[in-house]
Amino acid sequence: MARIDAKTAGPQLGFIGAGNMARSLVSGLIKNGWQAVQLSLSDPEPTQREAVETVLGVNAYADNNEVAGRADILVLAVKPQILATVARALASTVQRKKPLVISIVAGVRIEDIDQWLGGGLPIVRVMPNTAALIGSGASGMYANNNVNAAMRNQAESILRAVGVTVWLESEDLLDVVTALSGSGPAYFFLVMEALERAAIESGLQPKQARLLTIETAFGAAKMALEGHEEPAQLRRRVTSPGGTTEQAVKVLEDGGIRRLFKNAVQAAIDRAREIADMFGKKP
Template identity: 45%
Template sequence: MTSTQHADLPDTQLPNTDVAFIGGGNMARSLIAGLLRRGMAASRIHVAEPVASLRQALAQDFGVHTHDTAEAAAGHAGLWLMAVKPQVMRSVCEALASIASSRQPVVASIAAGITAAQLERWLGGNQAIVRAMPNTPALLGAGVTGLFANPRVSAAQRAQTEQVLASAGRTVWIESETQMDAVTAVSGSGPAYVFLLAEAMEAAALEQGLPADAARTLVLDTILGAARMLTEAGEAPAELRRRVTSPGGTTQAAIETFQAGGFEALTARAIDAAAKRGKELSAAND
């Protein structure tokens, strides 16, 4: 697998086309907020959301155009961000097929497991498709998004799509679509793995007799500090682990217990299970 990585783009780099969000849920809200923070005019953003209360909140919070149908929003934009559930993606795309044929937008989807070929077929063919897999820290502007473009995506459209997704954090381009299920398994689902570790550490801390507030602070700030070391130290995780694991010490006792329980193999099986589930979603929604 080959990929390219990019940090957050400068604020001056914004899409030079209007953007339509098809679906106004949490991920769409985080991307909209990021675009507005970086200077994009609210008048250039259209959001399709069937739930009236959510449309009202989007209009009040961001000042963007809101629509009750996907067709109404998509007709205004050259970049569509498909933020609907995989189970309804086919019907939404088929309703947009005639507009896609006439406007020829770049269509970016954040639906897990739905392939570029499926999206292109449902939209009537001959479409520029980008698959995107952000993760939940995007809600804080601290996410990471894996991106794959089909051959119909031009360099300009690729840049426009990256400019939208980079508003929520870093981006990584994947050259082979077969690796997108792995992206989903590693980073899309990955925050939940960290949350599970935090949950288990906190429970163990309570069993050791620590007060609840102390246990929570110790666990959360330990994870936060370790994450900063991983991202800022510029060294491999194995080297950082080696430095804090003194021979015969407390950390070594814990690490050996993890490894005796098959920690690495269990992690590999969990990520493999998530990747396989992504493939199943594709087949189930075809």
């Protein structure tokens, strides 16, 4: 594919890494009015670069510094175990350009990223989730003191291209976001899996059980999202005294469902902090 001329009045946004999350962000940005000439990605894998250029019509490069050298906003989207190496190799380029840096790398703290990139940079750390792949993501965001109001708006507008965002007062709270929305889709999939299996074992055909489970989950989420009542009130509204729902909910409550979720979220928080310690503070 021929290189696209990057003459544009808008900011240049570069992605280091061209995996699913990076490509989803690029797709969302284009749908939200960004021009392809404003966007570029780098990735060592030829197949990833080909997918970017063929499907999205955006320039892709093998050299990370090629992207970093033109970026006003630089998104780090690589695996956490290689971020230290990648960032150090970008440090001299990034220090010359001084872009806003957005990290969507799971579990790596801003302090470590800033150190690897040479220090003194405006950095926003983001914890997105897999639903961003379909434009329904939920992302927690935290900015260091070098990020001004305009930069915060830029970072938020980028992540809002694939879903909703919330700003956090403390970086430590990103571990809670990781445990809630980052890992959360798996919790709901597990509940759906269990409901489907229970329905099949009670006599429904597998296709019937799956369709009804998925549509029930979708409908409940839609009611919670579009309504003005908290989930507890919605639950009470569908739990008639002496009815079937009341009996089912009682079994779940007696089985300790609230305690199980609390313990599950805490386990994910603990693991997120362990991972941050594992990948951070590398010499």
